[in-house]
Amino acid sequence: MKQEYFESNKQVTTPVFTASNRPSYRHCFKGEKSAQWHAETAANGNDSISHRAIDTVSAGKKAAKNKRLTKAQLTGLSERLSDRDRAVLIALKKYRFLTSDQIGRLFVTNSRTKTSQTRQRNLLLQRLGGHGLIRPLSRRVGGFGGGSSVQVWHLSEAGHRLLCLNDPDGSSRKRFMEPSTLFLNHTLAIAECAVQLISLCKNSTELALEAVDTEPSCWRSFRANGHICHLKPDLFAITSYDGYEDRWFIEMDLGSVSTAQIVEKCNAYLRYYHTGIEQIETEMFPLVVWIVRDVSRKNRLRECIREGLSPHPKMFLVIEPNELEKMLRQYIDAKELL
Numbered sequence: 001m002k003q004e005y006f007e008s009n010k011q012v013t014t015p016v017f018t019a020s021n022r023p024s025y026r027h028c029f030k031g032e033k034s035a036q037w038h039a040e041t042a043a044n045g046n047d048s049i050s051h052r053a054i055d056t057v058s059a060g061k062k063a064a065k066n067k068r069l070t071k072a073q074l075t076g077l078s079e080r081l082s083d084r085d086r087a088v089l090i091a092l093k094k095y096r097f098l099t100s101d102q103i104g105r106l107f108v109t110n111s112r113t114k115t116s117q118t119r120q121r122n123l124l125l126q127r128l129g130g131h132g133l134i135r136p137l138s139r140r141v142g143g144f145g146g147g148s149s150v151q152v153w154h155l156s157e158a159g160h161r162l163l164c165l166n167d168p169d170g171s172s173r174k175r176f177m178e179p180s181t182l183f184l185n186h187t188l189a190i191a192e193c194a195v196q197l198i199s200l201c202k203n204s205t206e207l208a209l210e211a212v213d214t215e216p217s218c219w220r221s222f223r224a225n226g227h228i229c230h231l232k233p234d235l236f237a238i239t240s241y242d243g244y245e246d247r248w249f250i251e252m253d254l255g256s257v258s259t260a261q262i263v264e265k266c267n268a269y270l271r272y273y274h275t276g277i278e279q280i281e282t283e284m285f286p287l288v289v290w291i292v293r294d295v296s297r298k299n300r301l302r303e304c305i306r307e308g309l310s311p312h313p314k315m316f317l318v319i320e321p322n323e324l325e326k327m328l329r330q331y332i333d334a335k336e337l338l
Contacts, residue, residue, distance in 0.1 A: 069158045075165060077133075085127070088103060088128060089155060089159050090163065091103070094214055095190070095214060097153065097187050098191055099151065100122075100150065100153065102195050103125065104118070104120075106195060128159075129153075132159075133159035135153065141181065152184065156176075189254060190214065190215075192321075193234075193252060193324070194237075197212055197324070197328075207239060207241050207329070208240045211236075211237065212236070212238075215233070215234060218235060219233070222272050231272045234252045235249075235252075241330065246328070251288070254293065255297050262290070263308035266305055266316060270315075273285055273312075285315065287317055287337075288315055288316045288317070293320070298318050302318050306338055316338040318336075319336075
């Protein structure tokens with residue numbers, strides 16, 4: 001039997017910590033699965049845009065640089081996109097940046113061998129890059145947790161305009177600027193967490209990912225001490241396991257912020273908890289999860305949270321990336337909660 005460590009309480013008149021173990025009545029995926037999994041299942045390996053004249057990414061970069069696609073051209077191109085093509089564009093808009101590997105793990109999942117997956121992934125990226133809908137960053141970077149350098153992709157202006165063709169409220173995109181290394185690494189770490197959530201739940205018959213939301217749409221606004229405050233988690237996710245629904249506020253820590261800033265962020269979560277807003281709307285408060293690089297940072301954050309906060313409900317958890325599945329399956333000891 002799984003170890004249950006969250007308390008369940010249906011009272012909504014006062015703020016009560018009820019982070020998990022809520023019966024789930026959702027029978028279908030309402031977030032990533034409908035936008036990406038169904039598209040990938042329907043169109044994986046069946047791309048509608050011809051490969052002619054789409055030979056290299058460099059050709060796409062040159063075309064996009066020298067020529068701005070008209071609305072008519074974008075409309076015609078949009079009509080020829082496969083479901084998987086469009087899902088890749090939507091994912092890049094959502095996560096801002098994705099590595100080639102992350103795109104492959106999300107959208108090229110029907111290959112029997114690693115070589116075949118790499119080939120299909122490269123063809124997919126070359127095709128979208130050749131049309132000027134996506135672009136690679138000019139530099140390669142190391143991935144979250146280290147490792148060899150990787151190619152990073154982002155949505156181009158044309159790709160953004162294509163997604164907004166049928167959206168009357170679609171805002172124009174600001175001019176793209178190369179991100180700082182710190183910002184890029186943090187953004188890729190957030191994306192990696194989302195990719196892991198999607199992959200873990202997709203490959204399990206017991207876990208289900210019912211929603212995953214990124215910044216800024218996962219941010220919360222609330223009033224405290226007469227002021228409007230903003231809570232800015234990196235990710236918000238809803239998963240279900242063994243018939244129960246769990247909610248998570250997720251923070252990616254790369255060791256670049258001080259422990260004082262960590263404590264202040266935890267205090268912001270505590271202030272939001274005391275408003276009761278989340279509990280009234282959903283009958284539970286999400287567990288706040290800090291994902292860190294190594295055990296040394298994990299112990300440091302646990303210590304600063306334990307010592308830096310006033311008495312509070314056990315609403316914080318610090319884990320390493322390889323403990324994500326254990327968390328989702330509730331195999332982490334209750335003593336780990338802070």
